Amino acid sequence: MSVQPAPQGVPAPGSAVPSATGPRQVAAHREAVEALLRTWFAAQPPARETIPLASAAGRILAAEVRAPGNLPPFTNSQMDGYAVHSPDLAAARDRPGTPGTVRLAIAAPIPAGRAAPPLLPGTAAPVMTGAMLPEGADAVVPIEACTPDYFLPEAEGTVAVPADIPAGQFVRRAGSDIGAGTPALPAGTLLGPLQLGLLAALGLDRITVRARPRVLLLTTGDEVVEPGRPLGPGQIHDANTTLLRSSLEEAGAEVLRSRILADSPEEFIDRLRADLAADAPDLVLTSGGISKGAYEVVRQGLAAQDVDFLSVAMQPGGPQGIGTVEGVPFLGFPGNPVSSLVSFEMFLRPALTAVTGAPWPRAEVPARLTAPLGSPAGKHQVRRGRYTAGTVEPVGGPGSHLVHALASSNALISVPVGTEHLAAGSEVTVLLLE
Known part of the structure; x- marks a missing residue:
C-alpha cells in the first residue's frame, strides 16, 4: 500500500505541530540527540567482550x-656506550693531580637480548642501547665521550672515560616507566x-x-535503487546507505542491518518491528521520509510512536526526527545524501563521542575563506570545503544533492545564524573530516 497524502491544512500523522518560536537551533538539537543516547546507555550499559x-x-x-x-622489565642502557661503576670514577676524580679521564679495562660486551655478567671493579663493559645493565654498574658513558670513540673488535685493552660521570646517567631503571600493579x-x-x-x-x-553501539540503518523510497541495479524512470541509486553505514562504522558503531524499504507505512513499521525483535539495536537510524511532503513513509509509519518530526534551523539538514520506537532511540535524517551526512556530523557523531567515548572528536579550526559565501536568513548553513593550511575553499553550491562536491571536500564550513554574507578572507570555523 502506498502512502496517502494528508488532507490540506491537516498535519500528517506523526508530525510535530510547528513551534510558535520557530525551528529548533542547531545546538539545542545536538543536546537533544546526546540526551536521547545518554538516557538509553545509562539504562542499557554496553556489554563487554575480550x-x-x-x-x-x-x-x-x-x-x-x-x-x-x-616497564621496562629490567634495568638497561639508554644508549650505546660503556657500563661503568661510578665509585671507580669518583675515586680517581678525588685523587690529587688526576686528569679529567679515567682509564678502565674493557670487559666483555653486552648485546641487547642477553643476560649480563656482573661488572668487575675497575672495568667498563661495552653495552648496546636497550641491553641489560650488569650487576655492579650504575651509569653509562656514551661511546662518543670515550677514547677511543668506537668499540674495539675484542674485549681487550682499555678505554678512557670522563671522570665526572654521575651515578644513574643514561640508565633506565626497571619500572621507571610504569611499575608492576600500577594503573x-x-x-x-x-x-x-x-x-x-x-x-x-x-x-x-x-x-x-x-561492545560497539548497535545501529539499525534503514533507507526509504520507491525511487531509491541499490547500486549495481538498473534504474527505472524517476529512480536514483542509493548513496545514503553506503554514506551512513561507512560513517557509522568509522565512528565505532556496528551496523546490524541496512536495507531499503518501499514507500509503504504499513510495510515500514512491520519490517522495523521485526528487525527490532531480531537485532536488539541501541539506535534506529533512517534516511528519507520525514519532511512535510504528502508521501513521507517514516513520518506516517511512526505516527503512533514517541517521535517528534521537526525543523532545525540548519541548511542542509533542516528536517529531523527524534524520539523512541518501541522504546529504542530513533533518529530520522533527511533523504538527500549531503543532508544525511551533515546531520550525522553535526548531531550523531558528536553525541556518540560524548556518550560512549568513541570516536575521536572532529577537529574544529579557524580558516580564511578563499571566496565569498552567502547564507539564508535564520539558518546555520553548513557548506562543503577544501581546507589547506589555514584557508578553506568552498566546494560546490549549497544544494543537498551535490555528492561530487561532498567527495571533493575534506571539511565542513559553518556559517552561523545571523551571518548572511561573508567576503573572501573572512574567518570561519571549519570541521575537519580527515
Missing part, C-alpha cells in the same frame, strides 16, 4: 588495566595507536572492551 589487541583500535576499554609487570589505562579509554603500544609493551595480547 578481543585480540590487534583488533582493538578505536574501541573503548571496559575496565581499568594495571601493569602486569615492570596503566583507566576504564573508558579510547584505544588509539599510543594506548595500544603501551598495552603491547606490557605483554598483553587480548583486552576487554565495551
Whole structure:
C-alpha cells in the first residue's frame, strides 16, 4: 500500500505541530540527540567482550588495566656506550693531580637480548642501547665521550672515560616507566595507536572492551535503487546507505542491518518491528521520509510512536526526527545524501563521542575563506570545503544533492545564524573530516 497524502491544512500523522518560536537551533538539537543516547546507555550499559589487541583500535576499554609487570622489565642502557661503576670514577676524580679521564679495562660486551655478567671493579663493559645493565654498574658513558670513540673488535685493552660521570646517567631503571600493579589505562579509554603500544609493551595480547553501539540503518523510497541495479524512470541509486553505514562504522558503531524499504507505512513499521525483535539495536537510524511532503513513509509509519518530526534551523539538514520506537532511540535524517551526512556530523557523531567515548572528536579550526559565501536568513548553513593550511575553499553550491562536491571536500564550513554574507578572507570555523 502506498502512502496517502494528508488532507490540506491537516498535519500528517506523526508530525510535530510547528513551534510558535520557530525551528529548533542547531545546538539545542545536538543536546537533544546526546540526551536521547545518554538516557538509553545509562539504562542499557554496553556489554563487554575480550578481543585480540590487534583488533582493538578505536574501541573503548571496559575496565581499568594495571601493569602486569615492570616497564621496562629490567634495568638497561639508554644508549650505546660503556657500563661503568661510578665509585671507580669518583675515586680517581678525588685523587690529587688526576686528569679529567679515567682509564678502565674493557670487559666483555653486552648485546641487547642477553643476560649480563656482573661488572668487575675497575672495568667498563661495552653495552648496546636497550641491553641489560650488569650487576655492579650504575651509569653509562656514551661511546662518543670515550677514547677511543668506537668499540674495539675484542674485549681487550682499555678505554678512557670522563671522570665526572654521575651515578644513574643514561640508565633506565626497571619500572621507571610504569611499575608492576600500577594503573596503566583507566576504564573508558579510547584505544588509539599510543594506548595500544603501551598495552603491547606490557605483554598483553587480548583486552576487554565495551561492545560497539548497535545501529539499525534503514533507507526509504520507491525511487531509491541499490547500486549495481538498473534504474527505472524517476529512480536514483542509493548513496545514503553506503554514506551512513561507512560513517557509522568509522565512528565505532556496528551496523546490524541496512536495507531499503518501499514507500509503504504499513510495510515500514512491520519490517522495523521485526528487525527490532531480531537485532536488539541501541539506535534506529533512517534516511528519507520525514519532511512535510504528502508521501513521507517514516513520518506516517511512526505516527503512533514517541517521535517528534521537526525543523532545525540548519541548511542542509533542516528536517529531523527524534524520539523512541518501541522504546529504542530513533533518529530520522533527511533523504538527500549531503543532508544525511551533515546531520550525522553535526548531531550523531558528536553525541556518540560524548556518550560512549568513541570516536575521536572532529577537529574544529579557524580558516580564511578563499571566496565569498552567502547564507539564508535564520539558518546555520553548513557548506562543503577544501581546507589547506589555514584557508578553506568552498566546494560546490549549497544544494543537498551535490555528492561530487561532498567527495571533493575534506571539511565542513559553518556559517552561523545571523551571518548572511561573508567576503573572501573572512574567518570561519571549519570541521575537519580527515
